Amino acid sequence: EAGVVQSPRYKIIEKKQPVAFWCNPISGHNTLYWYRQNLGQGPELLIRYENEEAVDDSQLPKDRFSAERLKGVDSTLKIQPAELGDSAVYLCASSLEGRGGIYGYTFGSGTRLTVV
């Protein structure tokens, strides 16, 4: 079984440029999470999807961040325009519907974003 697949692995962009990250969850996992992990910190939730519905986006900086999961499978997280402070690792995770908080979830390999 393939795990959570993310791309790209690394991205370097200049500030004010747009950037997008892609995630394909484990097959059959209805719940998808985007987390951001700053250096020396734990992951922080940006947005959670149940199928195609964003059910928790309270921590997503909506002025510059957007996300979509149109068909309830893969998802894209976008930043426009990027700022220096957005440099971090962006992690995607998935779980069976309603089970992430009970059984934990599986992370993808992450995208390391560097804004210069």
Next chain:
Amino acid sequence: QKEVEQNSGPLSVPEGAIASLNCTYSDRGSQSFFWYRQYSGKSPELIMSIYSNGDKEDGRFTAQLNKASQYVSLLIRDSQPSDSATYLCAVNRAYGNKLVFGAGTILRVKS
């Protein structure tokens, strides 16, 4: 006060010793607790989960939970250099299907 707190370390132990990692949480209604291991440059990997007060053992790992004290710990017996990593404590809030993570404790096992 952070929701999940961990000593950042580094915690240094000699090979073969017991490593003890600790975590406290603020939401008294939390029901599920997890330990993730994260190697440098890699993503977090789930290694233990615990739901009830007491101990849960899995190989060299033992998770301990004390809900009254809002305290979770992870013991690693016979520590190996390959155990050197950051250990993240994660807690599921009373409401909501999501995990809140601590900042992690760096563990270094010296051979």
